[in-house]
Amino acid sequence: MNDSQIFLNIQKHIDLTAEERDWISAVLELRDIPKKERVLEQGQICRKLYFVESGSLRAYNSNKQGKESTIMFAVQDWWITDMYSFVNQKPALLSLETLEDSRLYSLDFLALEQLFTKIPKLERFFRILFQKAYVREQLRVLDAISRTTEDRYARFVAKYPQITSKVTQKQIASYLGVTPEFLSSVKK
Amino acid sequence: MNDSQIFLNIQKHIDLTAEERDWISAVLELRDIPKKERVLEQGQICRKLYFVESGSLRAYNSNKQGKESTIMFAVQDWWITDMYSFVNQKPALLSLETLEDSRLYSLDFLALEQLFTKIPKLERFFRILFQKAYVREQLRVLDAISRTTEDRYARFVAKYPQITSKVTQKQIASYLGVTPEFLSSVKK
DNA sequence: ATAAAAGATTAAGATAGTTTAAGAGACTAT
DNA sequence: ATAGTCTCTTAAACTATCTTAATCTTTTAT
Numbered sequence: 001m002n003d004s005q006i007f008l009n010i011q012k013h014i015d016l017t018a019e020e021r022d023w024i025s026a027v028l029e030l031r032d033i034p035k036k037e038r039v040l041e042q043g044q045i046c047r048k049l050y051f052v053e054s055g056s057l058r059a060y061n062s063n064k065q066g067k068e069s070t071i072m073f074a075v076q077d078w079w080i081t082d083m084y085s086f087v088n089q090k091p092a093l094l095s096l097e098t099l100e101d102s103r104l105y106s107l108d109f110l111a112l113e114q115l116f117t118k119i120p121k122l123e124r125f126f127r128i129l130f131q132k133a134y135v136r137e138q139l140r141v142l143d144a145i146s147r148t149t150e151d152r153y154a155r156f157v158a159k160y161p162q163i164t165s166k167v168t169q170k171q172i173a174s175y176l177g178v179t180p181e182f183l184s185s186v187k188k
Numbered sequence: 189m190n191d192s193q194i195f196l197n198i199q200k201h202i203d204l205t206a207e208e209r210d211w212i213s214a215v216l217e218l219r220d221i222p223k224k225e226r227v228l229e230q231g232q233i234c235r236k237l238y239f240v241e242s243g244s245l246r247a248y249n250s251n252k253q254g255k256e257s258t259i260m261f262a263v264q265d266w267w268i269t270d271m272y273s274f275v276n277q278k279p280a281l282l283s284l285e286t287l288e289d290s291r292l293y294s295l296d297f298l299a300l301e302q303l304f305t306k307i308p309k310l311e312r313f314f315r316i317l318f319q320k321a322y323v324r325e326q327l328r329v330l331d332a333i334s335r336t337t338e339d340r341y342a343r344f345v346a347k348y349p350q351i352t353s354k355v356t357q358k359q360i361a362s363y364l365g366v367t368p369e370f371l372s373s374v375k376k
Numbered sequence: 377a378t379a380a381a382a383g384a385t386t387a388a389g390a391t392a393g394t395t396t397a398a399g400a401g402a403c404t405a406t
Numbered sequence: 407a408t409a410g411t412c413t414c415t416t417a418a419a420c421t422a423t424c425t426t427a428a429t430c431t432t433t434t435a436t
Contacts, residue, residue: 061330061334087319120309121308123308124304126315130319134318135271137322137326139281141328145332146255169413176333181393181396182392182393182394186392358382358383366424367425368383369424372384373386373423374423380436382431382432384429386430387426389424391423392424394422395418395419396420397416403411403413405411406410
């Protein structure tokens, strides 16, 4: 397990000793999840942070009228969770669902808190991870409030070709915040 | 300086010794900036992270047609910068402008990198800061793609009453991504 | 105190996006 | 294999939002 994707991911930003990798391995859980299964249901408290070893997921919110809004996609080598629910341990605003058969590592909330104490370097890793996530979301807000749907669709496809090939147009539409019918008409 | 707002802010999440506060003070710069002055111009490389000791600022992007989109406001006790430009040391997408006479602390990019080495606890502080920023932006994306303008305006006013009282409707409109004319009509 | 500039409101006509509905193609389960 | 479900497309009617422009109010600069 010490040479798996997840350690390569962490070691992009910090160095880990063999012992530190062991401590992390000890609390990581690895699970194979079939396609279209939800690992988190909106309303539940999210106890896990997920790392996508293989496969892909979608995080989305459903409003009272049942309209879905996709907040993020995650493919291999990405971290994903309902971060609001995870860090505050409050009911999730999002559901997390696999788009295909996937292999996921999960890190428990309390185990992660203990890892931060045991391996302070991890604070640095997650500082950098959240920093990038913050910048990414801020750019997405800018796109959402300043660009046309046509433009945003083109940029999505250019930025995330791996995702574009895995998801339906309906799901991309719900990521852009438009109806599938309108996205279909925009594509021409 | 050791009892100023900025240390109270940092000490919300981590404890600092007197010596550590001194190290930080040594690289902090404090400046009074008059109203409507830009501390960062879009296109420049952003070298500073700002903390608002008093006053308020706005971060915004201008597109080719000159249309402004407000990415964030910052009031007393908030941190602000063009985080994309700051962490990547690339040309800024945003301008930063004071909304009123303000007193700002600034932390230089390289000085902060050195502080992370000297005071590893700061990694934890910024990990928590970015974690909250990420969650905030993700919720803003959800609002932007799933709610009506009327709803988003009401939520903005409810969430940021201090900001609402300081900024023009034009600026709120540019934060919501609608024209001032439409925001005006929505308010009735 | 006055003039100039910027912000807010209103309204008419244009464009962007939604809703509903229908039909064609693809996948899923029995 | 067949029916059933889901996706994608198209179109018409409707609603939300933008553009432009005029008027009024507030702020800023001399």
